[in-house]
Amino acid sequence: MPAPRQPFAENEGAPPDSVVAFVSRRLGSDFEPGYGYGSWVFLGRDAVLKIDPIEHRRGSFSADSVADGLDLAGVATPEMLGAGTIEGHEWIEISRIAGAPAYLTWLDYPPEARRRFMQRLREALAEWRKIVPVASGDAEGDGMVKSASEALFTIESAREQLAGALPFMPPEYAKYADDVLLKREALEIKKGESPQVLVHGDLWLGNMLASEAGELVGLIDFGRAAWAPADAELDTLLRFWRFPWLFVPEEWEPRYRDNQDVLDYSLLSGIVADSTIGLSDEDAAIRLAVYDLAYRLKKIADWGWSDEQERLLEAVVHDDTYRRVIEARS
Secondary structure, three states, X not given: OOOOOOOOHHHHOOOOHHHHHHHHHHHOOOOEEOOOOOOEEEEOOOEEEEEOOOOOOOOOOHHHHOOOOOEEXXXXXXXXXXXXXXXXXXXXXXXXXXXXXXXXXXXXXXXXXXXXXXXXXXXXXXXXXXXXXXXXXOOOOOOOEEEOOOOOOOHHHHHHHHHHHHHHOOHHHHHHHHHHHHHHHHHHHHHOOOXXXXXXXXXXXXXXXXXXXXXXXXXXXXXXXXEEEHHHHHHHHHHHHHOHHXXXXXXXXXXXHHOHHHOOHHHHHHHHHHHOOOOOHHHHHHHHHHHHHHHHHHHHHXXXXXXXXXXXXXXXXXXXXXXXXXXXXX
């Protein structure tokens, strides 16, 4: 049996002293570490440094230039302040938006504040979808955002992840996964692909900044931005809504496990409606199931099989899971 890929093993090491010294020169000695997945993040008073832990990899932060200093219906994105490499590690410096990651304050919001917050996100995403970036692999060059295939938003990329996960999966789960993909392939034959728009690709409360008053004031972390069908925007957002403790720092996991009622699906009704225009409940449900399945299969190929992987895959392969989410749009 092949070994799991473990693609982010290099991210787990602490940055070398030379990189820390570079951060201090850029941000000042009072910087603090930030919370990031797939990058080293450092917070200064007015700026943030993001550094790729993997040497000589390029393009990890290319989508940040698409979101350079935007005003999305009153919601800000960071300005690009600088970019380069330090000892082979790519870095970018961006402005720091005044506000806190919303997962820190969400549990204290009253219901009306949560509704206002999500309505503001809906309005910001409507502006975001109007931008037309260069997608990776286009004839114009390497591109600035991921293609739908790179972001695991196509049936072909889902099939590739299934092939990588098969050596680690019990046969019955492989069959379940194949059945879901067959439904999606039949849908593609029947209706074809949806038009593509710009999607953020990593929407969860950690990438949404809130003011002290609980208002959405900023969107950050555009590394997974992609040119893809509009419903792909729901991929990470719904995964967070279902399993928030998988996203937050360890010390916050118990609070989100014990307070799942604060992530009511009705709060997503407008965003789900905007993202699934023209799709029936059945078609939208199977599309969302395949996005989630592709991600879960990648995790199995990356890290192998476990009780946790089994539990999470169980929640994906039955696309009935998504029907009640889709019903929230009405």
